[in-house]
Amino acid sequence: MPETKYVFITGGVMSGIGKGIVSASTGLLLKSRGYRVGIVKVDPYLNVDAGTMNPYAHGEVYVTEDGGETDLDLGHYERFLGENLSKKHNITTGQVYYNVIMKERKGEYLGKTVQIIPHITDEIKQRLSSVARETGVDVLVVEIGGTVGDIEGLPFLEAARQMYVELGSNNVAFVHVAWAPVLSTTGEQKTKPVQHSVYELRRIGIQPNMVVVRSPRPLEAESRQKIALFSNLSPSDVISDHDVDYVYEVPLLLESQGYAARLLSRLGLQDREPDLEAWKSFVDRLKSIEKTVNIAMVGKYTKLRDSYLSIVEALRHAGVAVGVKPNLVWVEATEVEEGKIKVEDVLSTVDGAVVLPGFGKRGAEGKIRAIKYLRENNIPTLGICFGLQLSVVEFARDVVGLENANSTEIDPSTPYPVVDLLPWERDVKELGGTLRLGASQINLVKGTQLYDLYGRDVIYERHRHRYEVNPKYVEKLVEAGLIVSAWSPQGLVEAAELPRKEHKFFIGTQPHPEFKSRPLSPSPPYVGLLRAAQTK
The missing domain is CATH 3.40.50.880 (Class I glutamine amidotransferase (GATase) domain)
Incomplete structure (x- = not known):
């Protein structure tokens, strides 16, 4: 049994819907129960890091303590966890391909045809396990950037699928974050985008253990049932992540629906009483x-x-x-x-x-x-x-x-x-x-x-x-x-x-x-x- 459990956060329909906040909230809720938690952001772009990007392309460039120029989601992670992360907590396609090519040039694959599978996926898995091993965390949350179906993200999803097979169902969990719009004309909450993104995820071999639904308003009972049915999940594994005034409310919103307890059960970990009083106090002051x-x-x-x-x-x-x-x-x-x-x-x-x-x-x-x-x-x-x-x-x-x-x-x-x-x-x-x-x-x-x-x-x-x-x-x-x-x-x-x-x-x-x-x-x-x- 591996020392570290893995939680992969995937996204569907469109980017920018809040996977980073869900990932950060997951980390906070598990840490509040006494578990050691790390978070990694996977960015499928070919840039080696975010440093040369115009802010209009990707938002701010977040700088880590050790000088990494990373995705802005690492800022969310550090603010929610209250811990400093390193440049190794942001993995890009550019880093992965660069490393594999350098290994090929050095002759480390001598005699072999270098391919996406297994060489790229092995590099991805090695990088994730290296972060887990070096930090000694109980749970490593891995946010896979972009959306399911993007060609750039497929090697990362394949690596995650392989880790599920290799490490076992009690050691890897998948949380899918998708968008359920509300039509301005009729006021109807539509679940079809969520269904399609889950279908696309399952098509490439990943069955989500939980679905977190972003929507302008709370998820309706009928919508929850429909998403659960089409996702092969219990309704209690479908979580509403509706709009709130401040992102710092999201961990408390997820906690109120039993999100962390369900996730820990899936990972075979004990659910403990969370210590969220300081966080709740901050949110209360913020809102008042x-x-x-x-x-x-x-x-x-x-x-x-x-x-x-x-x-x-x-x-x-x-x-x-x-x-x-x-x-x-x-x-x-x-x-x-x-x-x-x-x-x-x-x-x-x-x-x-x-x-x-x-x-x-x-x-x-x-x-x-x-x-x-x-x-x-x-x-x-x-x-x-x-x-x-x-x-x-x-x-x-x-x-x-x-x-x-x-x-x-x-x-x-x-x-x-x-x-x-x-x-x-x-x-x-x-x-x-x-x-x-x-x-x-x-x-x-x-x-x-x-x-x-x-x-x-x-x-x-x-x-x-x-x-x-x-x-x-x-x-x-x-x-x-x-x-x-x-x-x-x-x-x-x-x-x-x-x-x-x-x-x-x-x-x-x-x-x-x-x-x-x-x-x-x-x-x-x-x-x-x-x-x-x-x-x-």
């Missing part, structure tokens, strides 16, 4: 907050809010801690830059702002205009990564007086490169995986607002960038009033802020503290922003 603050979100990918998912959730976590609900006001920096939006029209109405991260020239001048308004009008502001860098550019131009100061990312010929390429990035030829990535040591400066927020000398936050504040200009910036509030051990600026006597709250951080924000442990800079915003 009435006071709101308006927070401007100044960025260049605002048309897809998932581009900044971890920041949105970090604000939500901080809001519960502070007792306010952040009402997000999205400001498209490109439209500011093009003159379609006047910063004073939108920013004069907000209580605080986040200058969002991003890469490239587009929208940069729009962000700088917004930063100038926020600074001059004493509006609490938090700049993240590129937000810090452009805050330094604005300060250099408008306070220090360095006309046309810029980042060399935006203007390589700027006379005052106050933000410049990291020295070790200058000879980099490939874009993928070559940024400064993952958590590293940051030394906080006593007496600064940032130090007061964290309350300790040393922190570890995650990075994802290629440019830094240019050390050659730090002295000039500090002389003009900018405060460096955090340094790397190598002497790089990790955070900067404006003096409290001049500005209530204006902090920029080079790392992304939102990646380590958790519902029960919010990120200090986001807490600081909302505290300042509520007293504006």
Whole structure:
């Protein structure tokens, strides 16, 4: 009998319906019963990782502690589990094929014809069992991205089917997540899409043990019976995952229907009394907050809010801690830059702002205009990564007086490169995986607002960038009033802020503290922003 049990989460009808939340909720519910749980996201795309993707293509790139550029679902996993995962918890087709081809080139398959079955499927199984073995978990939840029937995902589904055969029915379970729409014309809840996706799953050899049905409203008894009948399941194995106000309610919704107990029974594991009190308390506080603050979100990918998912959730976590609900006001920096939006029209109405991260020239001048308004009008502001860098550019131009100061990312010929390429990035030829990535040591400066927020000398936050504040200009910036509030051990600026006597709250951080924000442990800079915003 294997040491680790496996739960495969598959999806049907369409992507983006909430498999990631179901996977994260599964992990939380099993962990609440005292089991050690890990979660892996399988992405069938050929990219080696998510690092080179435009956020409009796939949402934000989530960075793990060890520097993995991964799918945003790993953010959900870490927030629900309250644990740090590694880059190994995100497996892509690109990684699998790359490894198999490298083995072939080295002669490890000498004399054999390399094929999808068994070589690709064996590689997939080896990667999953390796994660299970290295982490020592009792249960490994594996979310298979995309939808059943996608040609890209078939090798992963085949590998999962093989694991079921090899490990036995008590050691592998399948949970299928599918969409049951409600027709706007008749108000009827339709189960046919769920039936078809289950049929497609069974056609390739996988019988789901449970079906989780996403729908705008609770699953009706008749719909449940129909889905159960066509899926060869008991009605109690068909779970309603209808729309709720917050994703953090989903574990409690599934728990109320006996989801975890049924799953543990399928895996031959003892059902224990769950410890969900802290989670329930968080959800209750989240839903009961009435006071709101308006927070401007100044960025260049605002048309897809998932581009900044971890920041949105970090604000939500901080809001519960502070007792306010952040009402997000999205400001498209490109439209500011093009003159379609006047910063004073939108920013004069907000209580605080986040200058969002991003890469490239587009929208940069729009962000700088917004930063100038926020600074001059004493509006609490938090700049993240590129937000810090452009805050330094604005300060250099408008306070220090360095006309046309810029980042060399935006203007390589700027006379005052106050933000410049990291020295070790200058000879980099490939874009993928070559940024400064993952958590590293940051030394906080006593007496600064940032130090007061964290309350300790040393922190570890995650990075994802290629440019830094240019050390050659730090002295000039500090002389003009900018405060460096955090340094790397190598002497790089990790955070900067404006003096409290001049500005209530204006902090920029080079790392992304939102990646380590958790519902029960919010990120200090986001807490600081909302505290300042509520007293504006």
